[in-house]
Amino acid sequence: MPNIVVLVKQVPDTYSERRLSDSDHTLDRDSADAVLDEINERAVEEALLIKEAQGGEVTVLSVGPDRATEAIRKALSMGADKAVHVSDPALHGSCVIQTSKVIAAAVGKVDGVDLVIAGNEATDGRSGAVPAILAELLGYPQLTHARKVVIEGTTIKVTRETDEGLTHLEASLPAVVSVGEKINEPRYPSFKGIMAAKKKPVETLTVADLGIDAGEVGLASATSTVVEAAPKPPRAAGQKVEDEGDGGAKIAEYLVGQKLI
Amino acid sequence: MSDYPTLFSPLRIGPLTAKNRVWMTAHSTQLVKDHNFTDEHVHYYAERARGGVGVITMEAMAVHPTTQPYKGKIFAFDPAVVPNYEKLAAAVHEHDTLLLAQPWHRGRETSGTVNRLPVWAPSSVPDVVYREMPHVLVDEEIDELVNGYVLAARHAVEGGLDGVEVHGLAHGYLLGQFLSPATNHRTDQFGGSFENRLRLILDIIARTRAETGRTKVVGVRINGSDGGVPGGLTNADWAKIARAIADTGLVDYISVTRGTYIERMDIYGATPQPAGFQVEDTARIKAAVPELPVVVVGRMNTPELAEQVLAAGQADMVGMARQLIADPEWANKARDGETTSIRPCVGANWCMASIVNSPLACVHNPAVGRELTLGVGTLTDAPAAKRVAVVGGGPGGMRAALTAAQRGHRVTLFEQDAELGGQVRLIGRSETYAEWQGITDWLISQLDRTDVQVQLKHRAEAAELLAEGFDEVVVATGSTPLKHGWSSLRPASWGDGTTVPGADQWNVHSVAEALSGKAQIGPRVFIFDDTGARQPVVAAEYLADRRHEVTLVTRLPQVAPDLEASRDLQATYRRVRGKGIRFITDHEVDAVVEDSVVLRDVWTGETTTHADVDAVVLSTGNAADDALYHALKGRLPVRAIGDCVSPRRIFNAIWEGELAGREI
Known part of the structure; x- marks a missing residue:
């Protein structure tokens, strides 16, 4: 009966226009519709599948502004049992290390955690580093980029998929798993699930509640900051080469010129 | 060469x-x-x-x-x-x-x-x-x-x-x-x-x-x-x-x-x-x-x-x-x-549908069968260039703006959304009907060749249009889906401000809301249709393609009978039934009670309750958004076209847009 914590994050909808704020290059959360990150829906789904097969409890954990409650409610409406929401203005502009520290402290507030499931990379920050940093901080084994997860007693087996190929990993619980896009198809919250979610407990914590000094987090003490941001330039027109019997040579010349071959 | x-x-x-x-x-x-x-x-x-x-x-x-x-x-x-x-x-x-x-x-x-x-x-x-x-x-x-x-x-x-x-x-x-x-x-x-x-x-x-x-x-x-x-x-x-x-x-x-x-x-x-x-x-x-x-x-x-x-x-x-x-x-x-x-x-096959009852037509070429008056080379320069506002960037508004601009008028096209296209853009969100977006994509590409000023995210109001000194206005403000849930078998209920019991619940949506991708729609969906048109099928397929379990309910004896005219009824049935969409005919919605839907047999009056229905999508027609037209009428030359006159088809919007563009 594993106790599972799922990390979720509210992100700007990838369908809407996403911007960084002009003043400090942090995410302009007001400019776009906010949704539960799709990869987190898969993380929640995986936790629910494990729970449905083996029992246990699923706790959703999110670090984010007050508005992130919507994402948390969605995870709860899918079927998670309860939630921990760390919300504190001091967190504004935190880097991945600061965020991971906060998450690690919050995981510590949940009793008897056997497994932490995260998405492998959020669609906004895209650093893809939090699961690994978190595992280090918690002292848990990390099994990242999972496309298949099997729990057998106190052992976890993961099929890890990266560009290099498939790796079969095995570790003892407790552990941190990050899941990739192919892990599953997340369920839609049912009517009953949405209604039930309204009554599920959400514990809201500040960084002080976690025993962290506000000065340790936030933009001012972040280990990385965005210095400059510019929108992706529009794709330039391609170069047209007339083939007069020497098309191959011309293409090779171009590729050499671009230092591609 | x-x-x-x-x-x-x-x-x-x-x-x-x-x-x-x-x-x-x-x-x-x-x-x-x-x-x-x-x-x-x-x-x-x-x-x-x-x-x-x-x-x-x-x-x-x-x-x-x-x-x-x-x-x-x-x-x-x-x-x-x-x-x-x-x-x-x-x-x-x-x-x-x-x-x-x-x-x-x-x-x-x-x-x-x-x-x-x-x-x-x-x-x-x-x-x-x-x-x-x-x-x-x-x-x-x-x-x-x-x-x-x-x-x-x-x-x-x-x-x-x-x-x-x-x-x-x-x-x-x-x-x-x-x-x-x-x-x-x-x-x-x-x-x-x-x-x-x-x-x-x-x-x-x-x-x-x-x-x-x-x-x-x-x-x-x-x-x-x-x-x-x-x-x-x-x-x-x-x-x-x-x-x-x-x-x-x-x-x-x-x-x-x-x-x-x-x-x-x-x-x-x-x-x-x-x-x-x-x-x-x-x-x-x-x-x-x-x-x-x-x-x-x-x-x-x-x-x-x-x-x-x-x-x-x-x-x-x-x-x-x-x-x-x-x-x-x-x-x-x-x-x-x-x-x-x-x-x-x-491939909308409006040509096929049109010839059932009338001469041949095309969903977006208004000149078909009327080449002498509307065909190639019949567009004349406007006697005097006017400042024209077109309000609404759906197919009708775009057509009106394009034709008016081609005749030499100085046109401003207002659209309240961030994009042009109106309801065609919604249909285009379905993978099956993505090609229909060619209608509005083409209009947009042709507008790009004119000097029409396109103002997006701009809901034009009467006072502003009057103050700006436009000579003429074309109102193409479209329509809003009805969500009262009544079938047309109950005409009295359409006028009394009531809804089918439970049709005002949060889990009841319109086709437009379902296609927008923004509505929270649960795994099991009932779509109720009173129109016989294509929209409920578009929504059903869109949702089925996204792993929803869809039941299409119609008060008619057949789902989407309009598709018979466009000759794609058989192919559509084969495709959507193959995607697991269930059909229930001859029923209207009696009530929505949380996640139960009560259907009534339109012939016998017998009711059946369907449990675990997470969402209901209503396809019961639209209401004309004609407020702007009435606010402007009598105060400056104004024409209404398309759905804001009466919610109809893409063809009608483009046809009326073309005529408006030629009349100004």
Whole structure:
């Protein structure tokens, strides 16, 4: 009966226009519709599948502004049992290390955690580093980029998929798993699930509640900051080469010129 | 040199030469009066000839009174057609375009309602669509039939046409009924063996050629395959038939199409039939008759595809009907490198739907059938350039803005959303109907060529339009979905501000909300439809494609009966049922109670409760958003078009947009 914590994050909808704020290059959360990150829906789904097969409890954990409650409610409406929401203005502009520290402290507030499931990379920050940093901080084994997860007693087996190929990993619980896009198809919250979610407990914590000094987090003490941001330039027109019997040579010349071959 | 060298090279077809490889294939126009051509026909065909088409085969014409599916059929056997042929030939030949007649008989694929005569067939097997038990042809009637083809050929020659295309083999029509063992159960000289089944056709071809002589073109229209008809003719069978026809030495070309009434999407492939869906079958026919020019059809929409198929030798001519309905200048635009201005056929099949009750129309070419007044070159400069505001960037508003701007007006187009396109953009969100977005994409691309000022995310209000000093306003503010849930069986409830109990719950959505992707919709969905139109099916498929379990409820005896007119009902049912969408007919919504839906049988009043329904989507029509029109009326010249007048179809919005743009 594993106790599972799922990390979720509210992100700007990838369908809407996403911007960084002009003043400090942090995410302009007001400019776009906010949704539960799709990869987190898969993380929640995986936790629910494990729970449905083996029992246990699923706790959703999110670090984010007050508005992130919507994402948390969605995870709860899918079927998670309860939630921990760390919300504190001091967190504004935190880097991945600061965020991971906060998450690690919050995981510590949940009793008897056997497994932490995260998405492998959020669609906004895209650093893809939090699961690994978190595992280090918690002292848990990390099994990242999972496309298949099997729990057998106190052992976890993961099929890890990266560009290099498939790796079969095995570790003892407790552990941190990050899941990739192919892990599953997340369920839609049912009517009953949405209604039930309204009554599920959400514990809201500040960084002080976690025993962290506000000065340790936030933009001012972040280990990385965005210095400059510019929108992706529009794709330039391609170069047209007339083939007069020497098309191959011309293409090779171009590729050499671009230092591609 | 043209970007499409093969497409714009001439080709010898028997005794004559086509100036290029573009062939307008036969299609009904319903411009007919008294079984004969009208002046509208002359303008319709001349417009396509002027647009650069190499060969035109005019609409199928009856060889006998027993083939009259509807009133508007031309009698090719009646000498009264000859003077009109002369008019048509003069108008079309002016542009160096060949013009052919297409004599045909539908056999069992028609009804005797119009002509009060029995339908004819080789054997007594009813057609799937018309379901009328046919009369089995006797020898004397077969002679009459052959004579009808002879008369048709004679009149074509007398009227100065360039030849005839013998029709009736393809699409399961009468000669195809003789050819196919599935429908020919005869034991006489016209049934049984391949030779016997082909006998009548070879006789008709021989008699036709005897009538035309060698100075005119004689072609034959065949199928490349009957599609999935059990026991029907396959691609290999048709290749053998093509070979036998070619062996007569009497035929100058073969035009290949596909399908019978059992699967009409093979005939009039609408979205999502892919472009060039008949190319492979046709290429195998071409391989069987290498010495004859072969015409390929089937959503051959772009010059790129046309050139590719021709250059590969898969066919010699590219046939199209719907693309040339949508844009009569397709050929000239392709030739001149103006491909981006080609108005695409998006496969919406409004053409097919329109001819059920009226002359031919196109969902986004308002000039079809009205070429004299609205066709190419009829747009006049405005007497004085006015400042015009168009409010609403759906298809109607865009059309009005475009036409007004092309006439020299200074136009500002206001759209409250971040993008142009209106409800067409919503339909386009469904993978199946993504191509429909070609309607609005084309309008946007044409607006880009004008100096129309487009103001997005701008909801224009009356006070501001008055203050800005616009001379005229076109209101195209569209409509809002109704969500009261009442079916039209309860008209009184539409006016009293009530809803079906529970229709105001948060889990009840409109089709537009469902398609927007923004509504929170649970795994199991009931869609209720009162319209009979396409929208509920679009929403159902969109949701099923996203793993929802969908039940489509209609108070009608059939889901989306409107699709019968656009001829894609069968294909749509097959596709959506295959995606697991369930149908419940003859029911309306009695109540929504949390996640239960109570349905009422419209005939018996009996109710049934369906549990675990996470969301309900209502398709019960829209309300016109006409507030702006009424706020402006009487204060400055203002016109309302499209849904804000009364919520209807894309066609109506574009049609009214065009008229408004011309009137200002």
